[in-house]
Amino acid sequence: MKALLELSNVGMKFDTPKGQFEALKDVNLKIDSGEFVSLIGHSGCGKSTVLNIVAGLLQATDGGVILDKHEVTEPGPERAVVFQNHSLLPWLTAFENVELAVKQVFRKTKSKAEIRDWVEHNLELVHMAHAMHKKPDEISGGMKQRVGIARALAMQPQVLLMDEPFGALDALTRAHLQDSLMEIHAQLGTTVIMITHDVDEAVLLSDRIVMMTNGPSATIGEILEVTVPRPRDRLALADDPTFVRCRQRVLQFLYEKQRKVEPLPRRNSAKAEANRKRA
Amino acid sequence: MVTLTFPTWMEPYRALVTGKMTGEQWQTLLRQLIWPVLGMAVFLLLWQLAAQRIDTSLGQFPGPADVWEQAGTLVDEHQATRAKEEAFHERQEKYIASRLEQQPEWEPVYRDYTGAPTFFDQIGTSLITVMSGFLLASVIAIPLGIFIGLSNTAHAAMNPLIQLFKPVSPLAWLPLVTMVVSAVYVSDDPLVAKSFLTSMFTVTLCCLWPTLMNTAVGVTSVSQDLTNVSKVLRLNALSHVGKIVLPSALPMMFTGLRLSLGIAWMVLIAAEMLAQNPGLGKFVWDEFQNGSSQSLGRIMVAVIVIGLIGFLLDRLMLMLQRALVWDKSSVQR
Numbered sequence: 061m062k063a064l065l066e067l068s069n070v071g072m073k074f075d076t077p078k079g080q081f082e083a084l085k086d087v088n089l090k091i092d093s094g095e096f097v098s099l100i101g102h103s104g105c106g107k108s109t110v111l112n113i114v115a116g117l118l119q120a121t122d123g124g125v126i127l128d129k130h131e132v133t134e135p136g137p138e139r140a141v142v143f144q145n146h147s148l149l150p151w152l153t154a155f156e157n158v159e160l161a162v163k164q165v166f167r168k169t170k171s172k173a174e175i176r177d178w179v180e181h182n183l184e185l186v187h188m189a190h191a192m193h194k195k196p197d198e199i200s201g202g203m204k205q206r207v208g209i210a211r212a213l214a215m216q217p218q219v220l221l222m223d224e225p226f227g228a229l230d231a232l233t234r235a236h237l238q239d240s241l242m243e244i245h246a247q248l249g250t251t252v253i254m255i256t257h258d259v260d261e262a263v264l265l266s267d268r269i270v271m272m273t274n275g276p277s278a279t280i281g282e283i284l285e286v287t288v289p290r291p292r293d294r295l296a297l298a299d300d301p302t303f304v305r306c307r308q309r310v311l312q313f314l315y316e317k318q319r320k321v322e323p324l325p326r327r328n329s330a331k332a333e334a335n336r337k338r339a
Numbered sequence: 340m341v342t343l344t345f346p347t348w349m350e351p352y353r354a355l356v357t358g359k360m361t362g363e364q365w366q367t368l369l370r371q372l373i374w375p376v377l378g379m380a381v382f383l384l385l386w387q388l389a390a391q392r393i394d395t396s397l398g399q400f401p402g403p404a405d406v407w408e409q410a411g412t413l414v415d416e417h418q419a420t421r422a423k424e425e426a427f428h429e430r431q432e433k434y435i436a437s438r439l440e441q442q443p444e445w446e447p448v449y450r451d452y453t454g455a456p457t458f459f460d461q462i463g464t465s466l467i468t469v470m471s472g473f474l475l476a477s478v479i480a481i482p483l484g485i486f487i488g489l490s491n492t493a494h495a496a497m498n499p500l501i502q503l504f505k506p507v508s509p510l511a512w513l514p515l516v517t518m519v520v521s522a523v524y525v526s527d528d529p530l531v532a533k534s535f536l537t538s539m540f541t542v543t544l545c546c547l548w549p550t551l552m553n554t555a556v557g558v559t560s561v562s563q564d565l566t567n568v569s570k571v572l573r574l575n576a577l578s579h580v581g582k583i584v585l586p587s588a589l590p591m592m593f594t595g596l597r598l599s600l601g602i603a604w605m606v607l608i609a610a611e612m613l614a615q616n617p618g619l620g621k622f623v624w625d626e627f628q629n630g631s632s633q634s635l636g637r638i639m640v641a642v643i644v645i646g647l648i649g650f651l652l653d654r655l656m657l658m659l660q661r662a663l664v665w666d667k668s669s670v671q672r
Contacts (some may be wrong), residue, residue: 115571116570117567117570117571134570134573135567135570135571135573136571136573137571137572137573139571140571141567141568141571143564143567143568145564147562147564147565147567147568149565149568149582149583149586150665150666151586151589151665151666160572160582161572164572164573164574164578165572195665215572
């Protein structure tokens with residue numbers, strides 16, 4: 061079977077006042093349809109850069125990304141992104157936020173009633189039907205992230221990209237959302253790439269865990285197949301030998317092989333530079 | 340048995356009447372009523388004391404009582420003028436009716452009453468002028484601000500000009516505006532008076548800047564996340580501005596609009612005074628030139644009315660802001 065998404069020799073160099081900075085080098089990855097892949101690594105290792113390149117928000121300086129036979133050159137709804145801090149429009153209700161995306165994607169193919177039904181369907185999927193006419197600042201952080209996921213799912217993306225989606229949430233809320241996400245993934249079979257720095261989260265949710273080395277010139281260090289059968293239950297998994305072994309492998313990679321010695325100010329300034337390209 | 344419900348701000352007063360005041364209600368009462376009234380009373384007292392010690396060539400400086408009296412006179416004058424005007428129109432109607440009886444083929448000529456504008460007419464003129472100037476400024480500044488905020492090139496090109504013209508006093512613009520309006524606005528049957536245009540354009544030129552700057556800043560500070568959402572959704576330029584940029588910038592834009600309206604009102608009075616254009620400014624100047632013993636009192640009435648209108652205009656903008664802006668925390672007092 062041919063991979064749905066293919067990253068070949070992806071590299072990323074940023075121009076900084078101190079010269080060129082190579083953030084990513086030779087990232088090669090093939091992802092099959094329906095697969096759930098996590099990217100894990102220490103902060104600043106370029107996980108977000110990889111995700112932004114797949115999203116089309118950044119253009120790789122070397123190599124390229126092919127999604128379903130088309131090269132990725134710009135952002136688009138077929139690669140919907142769930143951002144870390146929900147990124148809902150604060151002046152719109154949950155319903156209107158999702159509606160904006162649905163109207164944009166299905167304007168030509170769905171009738172008004174169908175659009176409304178589709179928005180409601182997706183909000184129900186993330187268990188947000190009860191609060192769909194509330195504005196973002198009237199609902200909790202976890203609920204906002206649910207709406208963010210509903211908005212991304214409503215675009216019917218070929219790949220769902222999630223940038224540390226639960227990073228800003230408390231542990232209990234995070235567990236709820238992880239369960240919801242597993243449920244949705246089982247139901248829809250969406251292809252997902254998720255960035256995380258939570259080892260348990262990565263093992264629980266993923267089919268494969270892609271571990272990244274520390275930068276500069278970060279690349280893929282190891283790829284771990286998580287063979288734990290689905291559906292997975294977090295309580296039963298706590299002492300499942302496969303689960304424990306996978307967890308061990310990731311921890312070893314992060315804290316023995318890629319132990320982070322010191323913060324690298326040079327890299328940070330390069331990242332900041334890239335983020336601040338408009339300023 | 341009738342149960343009355345009171346709005347929350349009235350609660351302390353109800354408690355005062357019924358004699359059941361809590362400590363917190365006393366605090367509210369002090370803050371809402373007693374301190375402001377006390378502040379006002381002290382001010383009036385100091386004013387009275389100071390006024391007694393100031394002798395001008397137009398007589399003693401007016402105290403609060405004199406000013407109150409003059410306010411009454413201004414109301415009376417206004418009513419008297421209105422009565423005269425009505426009488427004039429009645430006479431005209433009668434004359435036309437009687438002449439038409441004798442000469443049915445005669446084309447009647449209606450004339451307007453040409454008495455001097457009263458204090459209240461001047462208030463009306465000033466309000467219309469300030470709103471026109473402010474609206475024109477907003478119509479220019481908001482789109483331009485959005486453009487500057489969106490485009491780094493436009494910002495680089497226009498920023499020096501903005502910085503240069505922003506601090507210019509209205510009085511400096513006034514002669515130029517007057518001359519240009521006289522030269523350009525030539526019409527046998529003018530829709531509006533030249534003086535109105537001069538005042539309006541001066542107001543526009545001076546109150547453009549806060550709205551322009553704040554809109555531009557509001558647009559520049561649209562969060563990167565929301566811009567990314569817009570990119571992922573592939574919103575075209577128009578929807579990007581309409582659905583993401585404008586709502587994001589709205590709180591800042593309103594801050595600018597409120598500042599602009601405040602400046603507009605201040606500038607207008609100065610412009611009217613200097614250019615002898617109809618309005619409250621002209622009223623003040625006329626009274627000053629008049630130099631009667633009541634003049635200072637009448638000017639003082641105008642000063643208070645100008646302050647009051649400025650305050651009301653600001654409240655109006657605040658209400659509009661509260662009604663329209665999604666981010667309630669951005670609405671300051």
